[in-house]
Amino acid sequence: MDSIQRQKQKREEKKRRRRDMVIIVVTILLVVGVTALLLYLTGQKGEALISQNLLVFTLINVNAILLLLLIYLVVRNFVKLFFERRKGILGSKLRTKLVVAFVGLSLVPTLLMFWVSIGFITNTIENWFSFKVESSLEQSLAVVEVYYRNSAENALHYATQISTAITEGKLLKENNLDDLRRFIAQKQAEYNLGVVEVFSAQREELLRIMNPAIPDQSFVSADSTIVQQALEGRRMTRIQPVGDGDIIRGVVPIYSTWNPKDIVGAVIVNYYNPQSLVSKMDSINRAFQEYKQLKLSKDPIKGMYVILLSVVTLLIIFSATWFGLHLSRVISVPIGSLADATQQIAHGNLDITLEPGADDEIGSLISSFNRMTRDLRASKEQVESTTASLHATIRELEHRRLYIETLLDNVAAVVISLDQDGHLTTFNKSAEKMFGIQMEDAIDKPYPDVLQSEPLMPLRHFISEIIRYDLQSVERQVNLAFPDHTIFLYLRSTMLFDAEGQYLGLVIIAEDLTQLQQAQRAFAWREVARRIAHEIKNPLTPIKLSAQRLRKKFQPQIQTDAAVFDQCTQTIINQVDELKTLVNEFSSFARMPATNPVPGNLHEVIEETLALYREAHKNILFSFKPHPTDIHFSFDRTQLKRVLINLLDNAVDSMENEGTVTIATSYNRIRDVVVIEVADTGTGIPPAIKQRMFDPYFSTKKSGTGLGLAIVNTIISDHGGYIRVRDNHPHGACFIIELPVHQTIPLYRNVRDEKDGHSSG
Known part of the structure; x- marks a missing residue:
């Protein structure tokens, strides 16, 4: 396909050359014909003018024909470039820029x-006729x-003083800018x-300080190249036309205080001339040209020179x-081929190869x-291989990262880690x-x-x-x-x-031992209760029986202080009964039956319990807010x-028979847990005793045993759950119970059962 296109381009090139040759021949014949015609028409005035007329008319004809050729070439190439740009042919834009650049560089x-x-x-011809005009012009320019x-020297002088x-x-310095x-x-x-x-x-x-007499729109800042030259250590003056006026600049570098060779800035002093003297000189020159045009005798000479200069100009x-x-x-052409090949590479075709051109820089570029x-091509194959390997590695690393994050988020223990600077890098859920701190506030x-x-x-x-004493494991x-x-x-x-x-x-791992310690304390209290119940319960029956026997046998015989005797024996019997009740509670606490969870409906149990209290306490409002659906799980x-x-x-x-x-x-x-909240509007629980609420034998009631x-x-x-208490707003207390739906028997429960079995055995 490329060879066919090149052959087509060669044929078009041959046709274009033949066409150009025809145009050149026709142009030469036209020059000869026009010159002969002009000689024929003007040759009757005398033999002395034949050579002069021949030269003049030949030059005029050549001038006109060269102008026509120039117009033809420029128009033809611009039209061709226009259609190439419309078709989007690669290289047409660059060719257009080059043609415009060369034409512009030649024209200007x-x-x-x-x-x-x-x-x-x-001016030379005019000087022949008027020496005063020439003298006036020179004096004006001077x-x-x-x-x-003088203005430039003053600007440079004042700029030097300010810089020093x-x-x-x-x-x-930054803190001296106001000064x-x-x-x-x-x-x-x-x-x-x-x-x-400055x-x-x-x-x-x-900063820039302007004279109030200078209008803002008439001033133009210095070019960055002037500032750069000053920063390179050059002192200079520049004159820049602006509108109807000129700006005279004096540019001086500012040297460092510490090292006189270092340049730390530049200062520019500007003078502004409202009306440009150069424009006035142009006016003088135009007046002088008009004066010369009045010299009709000089026109033939000037015309001859103009024609000669025109011919040279058009040839150039x-x-x-x-x-x-x-x-x-x-x-x-080669750059267009490179551009086309580059586009093919951009679309993924790396198999393209260009034919080397001439032995020059463009040929080296193609090679x-x-x-x-x-x-x-080789890098692409290697990158594809490496990319496949990297993708596999990234997937493996991502899988490991997700696994570790999931593990940290679901582990019950607290896991935190710090980097070498003491910043937290891990802070799990x-x-x-436990700490009441969000992860984004800690990481x-x-x-x-x-x-x-x-x-x-x-x-x-x-x-x-740990950090201070470099303790590796604690x-x-x-x-x-x-x-x-x-x-x-x-x-x-x-x-x-x-x-x-x-x-x-x-890395720090923290395990919560709160429930384990509570279980250990409860086990210890059970052991104490079992021993107390065993030691106290045995002598209570003989004491009660002895008191009853004394009362029955001796009460009829006692004539004096019979009431005292009756009161004392009755007190002994009552206190023994109260002790038996207390011992029975101790025994119940020490020998609580093992949990026997069976599937059931939690809402039914709550409704049955509330029904008893609604009947017994009419002045208290008992409200139940169940979950939208019944909750079924295994519980005792x-x-x-x-x-x-x-x-x-x-x-x-706590509510004294009135409240909700x-x-x-x-x-x-x-979390797969059932949450039960029991809230009241009573007196509430002081913060000081909340931590001891669930300890055995701790009670705020006068008649309480502290075992409830x-x-x-x-x-x-025993159900694998957790209970805690918080304040109920605006007043009262709220007990929150969390029970797992899928229960696991706590470890401390197994230990307690084993110890109970061992002690009972």
Whole structure:
């Protein structure tokens, strides 16, 4: 396909050359014919004018024909380029730019030379006729030059003085900018300067002080190249036309105070001339040209020179245009091929290869392009292989990361880690729940800032001690005393090191021993209750029987103080009964039956329990807010009812027979737990005793044994659940029970049963 296209291009090139040759021949014949015709028409005036007329008319004809050829070539090539750009042919845009550039580069200097030459010849001819005009023109120009030179020297002088003062006063410092502004404003007013500009070493304009007499729209800032030259150590003056006026600039570098060779800025002093003297000189020159045109005798001479200059100008333009077209074709064709090949590579075709051209830079570029294509082909194959391997590695790493994150989020223990700078890098959900701190408020924060609350101080001191003394592995138990509860933690810490032994950070695992310790205390209290019940219960029956026998046998015989005798024996019997009741409660607490969970409906148990209290306490409102659907799971119906009765009794006692008791149930699908809330509007529980609410033999009632909530806590723990208390707003208390739907028997329950079995055996 490419060879066919090249053959087609060669045929078109041959046709174009034949067409150009025909045009040149026709042009030559036309020049000869027109010249002969003009000679025939003007040859009758005399033999002396034949050679002159021949030269004049030949030049005129050549001028006209060259102009027509130029127009033809330019129009033809521009039309061709226009259609190539419309078709989107690669290289057409570059060729257009090159043609325009060459034509522009030839037109501008050629026309400039033409007009300068015309002006020079005209001025020379005029000088032949008027010496005063020439003298006046020179004097005017001299006046302008002297004025501009003096203004430039003044600008440079004042700029040097200001630069020296800035260096000596260290005014370029950031904290001295206000002093610099006042100093520049003072010097501008003192020297009657136009505009003073100060630039930093980064070419940033630090300030500009303008003379109020200069309109803002008439001033143009200095070019960045002038500032750059000043920063390179050059002192210079520049004259820049702006509108109807001129700006005269004096540019001086500002040297450093510490090192006189270092340049830290630049200062520019500007003078503004409202009306340009150059424009006035142009007016003088135009008047002088009009004066010359009045000299009709000089026109033939000037016409001859104009014709000669025109011929030279058109020849130069024609040559430059043809050279531009030829050079643009030489450059744009291989570059177009490179552009087309580049587009194919961009679309994924790396099998393309270009034929080397001439032995020049473009040929080297094509050879380099072919090498690059081969290297890209090899690199693409290697990248694809490496990418496949990286994707497999990334998938494996992502899988491991998700597994570790899932593991950390679901593990019951608190897991936190720190980097070598003491910033938290891991803070799992158990840590969020236990410490009441959100993960986003902890990650990438220093641990002293995260663990700054008073209850978390033991953990903070634990970490500080490990880091301070470089303890690689530590195990310790700490207590975190929160306002409404205390958490017992078992901490294990391990320092992390890389393969080279560099310290990477610290990992801390904290296990919550609160429930285990509560279970251990409950077991200890059960053992105490069992021993007390065993030691006290045995002598109570003989004591009671003895008191009853004494009363029955001796009461009829006692004549005096019979009432005292009767009261004492009755007191002994009553106190023995109360002791037996207390011992029975101790025995019940010490020998609570094992949990026997069976499937059941939680809402039915709650409704049955509430029905008893609604009948017994008419002045108290008992409200039930059940979960939208019935909750079915395995639980010990008898023991759970005992829990509800105990909590409802406490609620009724705290409200003094008036108030509201609300029981609400819900199901947490994420944690797979049933939540029961028992809230009352009673007197509430002081924060100081909340931590001891579930301890055995702790009671705030005068007649209480302190075993009710301890039994409740034991039953809930045997179900694998958890109970806690919080304030009920605006007043009262709220007990929250969490029971797992899929139960697991607690470890401490197994240990207790084994010990009970061992002791009973």
